[in-house]
Amino acid sequence: MTLSSLSSHELDFIDDDEFHEECGVVGIWTTQDAASLTALGLHALQHRGQEASGIVTYDGNQFHTHRGLGLVGEVFDDPRVIASLPGGMGIGHNRYATTGETQLRNVQPLYGDFEFGGFAVAHNGNLTNAQLLKQSLVRRGCLFQSSTDSEVFIHLIAISLYSNVIDRFIDAIKQVQGAYSLVALSKDMLIAARDPLGVRPLILGKLPYIQDENSWVVASETCALSSMGADFVRDIEPGEVIIIDHDGVRSIHPFADNTSSRFCIFEYVYFARPDSVIENKSVYMARKKIGAELAKESHVEADVVVPVPDSGVPAAIGYAEASNIPFELGIIRSHYIGRTFIEPTDQIRNLGVKLKHATNRAVINGKRVILIDDSIVRGTTSKKIVEMVRAAGAIEVHLRIASPPTQHSCFYGIDTPAEEKLLAHTHSIDEMCKLIGADSLGFVSADGLYRALQEDKRNNQNPQYCDACFTGDYPIPLTDHDMQLVKSK
Numbered sequence: 219m220t221l222s223s224l225s226s227h228e229l230d231f232i233d234d235d236e237f238h239e240e241c242g243v244v245g246i247w248t249t250q251d252a253a254s255l256t257a258l259g260l261h262a263l264q265h266r267g268q269e270a271s272g273i274v275t276y277d278g279n280q281f282h283t284h285r286g287l288g289l290v291g292e293v294f295d296d297p298r299v300i301a302s303l304p305g306g307m308g309i310g311h312n313r314y315a316t317t318g319e320t321q322l323r324n325v326q327p328l329y330g331d332f333e334f335g336g337f338a339v340a341h342n343g344n345l346t347n348a349q350l351l352k353q354s355l356v357r358r359g360c361l362f363q364s365s366t367d368s369e370v371f372i373h374l375i376a377i378s379l380y381s382n383v384i385d386r387f388i389d390a391i392k393q394v395q396g397a398y399s400l401v402a403l404s405k406d407m408l409i410a411a412r413d414p415l416g417v418r419p420l421i422l423g424k425l426p427y428i429q430d431e432n433s434w435v436v437a438s439e440t441c442a443l444s445s446m447g448a449d450f451v452r453d454i455e456p457g458e459v460i461i462i463d464h465d466g467v468r469s470i471h472p473f474a475d476n477t478s479s480r481f482c483i484f485e486y487v488y489f490a491r492p493d494s495v496i497e498n499k500s501v502y503m504a505r506k507k508i509g510a511e512l513a514k515e516s517h518v519e520a521d522v523v524v525p526v527p528d529s530g531v532p533a534a535i536g537y538a539e540a541s542n543i544p545f546e547l548g549i550i551r552s553h554y555i556g557r558t559f560i561e562p563t564d565q566i567r568n569l570g571v572k573l574k575h576a577t578n579r580a581v582i583n584g585k586r587v588i589l590i591d592d593s594i595v596r597g598t599t600s601k602k603i604v605e606m607v608r609a610a611g612a613i614e615v616h617l618r619i620a621s622p623p624t625q626h627s628c629f630y631g632i633d634t635p636a637e638e639k640l641l642a643h644t645h646s647i648d649e650m651c652k653l654i655g656a657d658s659l660g661f662v663s664a665d666g667l668y669r670a671l672q673e674d675k676r677n678n679q680n681p682q683y684c685d686a687c688f689t690g691d692y693p694i695p696l697t698d699h700d701m702q703l704v705k706s707k
C-alpha cells in the first residue's frame with residue numbers, strides 16, 4: 219500500500235501521523251497542598267503527555283503515591299485522591315510512552331525505598347544508553363519493575379557507594395547518556411536536574427502567595443506556573459542540579475567542563491505550549507517569526523493563508539503578516555477526538571467522516587490557498603488535508619511547512635517513526651509534493667529557523683540547538699541504537 223493509493227477516508231484511520239510529545243514534570247516544595255498544586259501544573263502540561271499521570275508527595279512522615287492511566291483530569295478526578303496525597307512536597311509526571319509500553323508499572327514518578335529512605339523520580343526525555351546500563355545492572359542483581367528507561371536512575375542511585383542522596387544522584391546522572399529533565403523527591407529535599415546539553419526544558423518558579431518564603435516550583439514549561447499562580451524565576455541551566463530543602467535553593471554544576479546548550483529546536487516549532495517562554499523567548503512569537511521566514515523563503519501568490527490547527531496557527535499568522543495575504547481559519551479542528559477513539563464501523567467509514575479536521579468552505583471556495591503546517595512526518599495527514607481543502611473548492615493549494623524536512627528520527631524523548639517511515643527521508647521535496655497532491659510544497663530552511671530564533675544561522679562548528687531530526691547531527695551518542703545496528707548486521 220502506498221501513500222498515493224490511499225483515499226482520504228482510509229487516511230483518517232491509519233496510524234498516527236504526528237510527532238508525539240514527550241513528558242511533563244512538576245516539583246513542589248512548600249508547606250501544604252503539594253498534590254493540588256502539582257495536579258494544576260500537570261494539567262497545564264497535558265500537551266506533553268496524555269497517556270498516564272502520577273503524583274508522589276511527602277508529608278514529613280511518609281510518602282504517598284497515586285498513579286493512573288489517562289489524562290490528569292481523569293486520574294485525579296476524585297477529590298478523595300488528592301486528599302489521599304497529603305504533604306507540602308511533591309513531584310508529578312505526565313507520560314507519553316517513548317519507551318516501555320503503557321502499563322501502570324511504567325507510570326511515573328517511580329518510587330523506591332532506599333537505605334536513606336524513600337526516593338521518587340520523574341523524567342522527561344530519553345536515555346540513549348539505558349539498555350546497556352540495564353544489562354549491567356541486571357547482571358549485578360538489580361530487579362527491574364518496569365520497562366521504562368527512567369528506572370535505571372533508581373537502580374544507579376540504589377547501588378551507588380556514595381553516602382548521601384545528592385552524591386548518589388550525581389553519581390547516577392554522570393553514568394547516563396541522553397536527554398533528561400528530572401525532578402526527584404527525598405524526605406529532605408526536592409532535586410531538579412537537566413542533562414549537560416539541556417535538550418528538554420525545565421524552569422524554576424516561586425509561589426508568591428504562600429507565606430513561607432521558601433516555597434518553590436519546578437516545571438517543564440512556564441505555562442505550568444500560570445496555572446499555579448507561581449512567578450517565573452529562571453530557566454534551569456543545562457547540566458545544572460538544583461537542590462531545594464529547608465535552607466532554601468542551591469545550585470551545583472557537576473558537569474562544569476562539559477556544558478553548552480543544545481536545546482531541542484522542535485520545542486519551539488511544535489512541542490511547547492505557545493504561551494510558554496523558553497530561554498527568554500516566547501514560543502508564540504518564535505512561531506510567528508518562523509512563519510515570517512517561511513513567507514520570505516517560499517513566497518507564492520495566493521488569496522488566503524490557512525493554518526492546519528492547532529500548532530500551525532502562530533506560524534500562519536506570521537506568514538500572513540509578512541506576505542500581506544489575509545489569514546483565515548479555513549480548517550476547524552475537533553478537540554473531542556481522543557487517542558482511544560473506537561475505530562468506526564465500515565458504514566461510518568464510508569460516510570467519509572473527518573474525525574479531526576473539517577473545512578470551512580466559506581473562506582476556501584474559489585480561492586488560491588496557502589496551507590501552513592508545522593511539520594510533515596509520514597505525509598498521510600498532509601495528503602488528507604490537501605484533498606479536503608480542494609474538495610471545499612480551493613482552486614490552488616500550496617503547502618508550506620514551518621520546519622525543515624524531517625529526515626531523521628529523534629532518540630531524545632520524542633516519539634518519531636523509524637527513519638524509513640519519514641516521508642522526507644525517502645522522497646525529494648518534488649516527490650513529496652506530488653504524493654501529497656499539493657500545487658507546490660515549501661519548507662523553512664534550517665538557517666531560516668535559526669534566524670527566527672534570533673541566531674545568525676546554523677553553524678556546524680557551534681550549532682545552538684539540537685536539530686538532529688532535520689540535519690542528522692546527533693549531539694549525544696546513540697549508544698543503544700548503534701549497538702542494535704551492530705547486532706543486526
Ligand code: SF4
Binds near residue numbers: 485627628629630
Ligand atoms: S532530534 Fe529533533 S525532536 Fe529530537 S531533540 Fe533533537 S531537535 Fe528535538
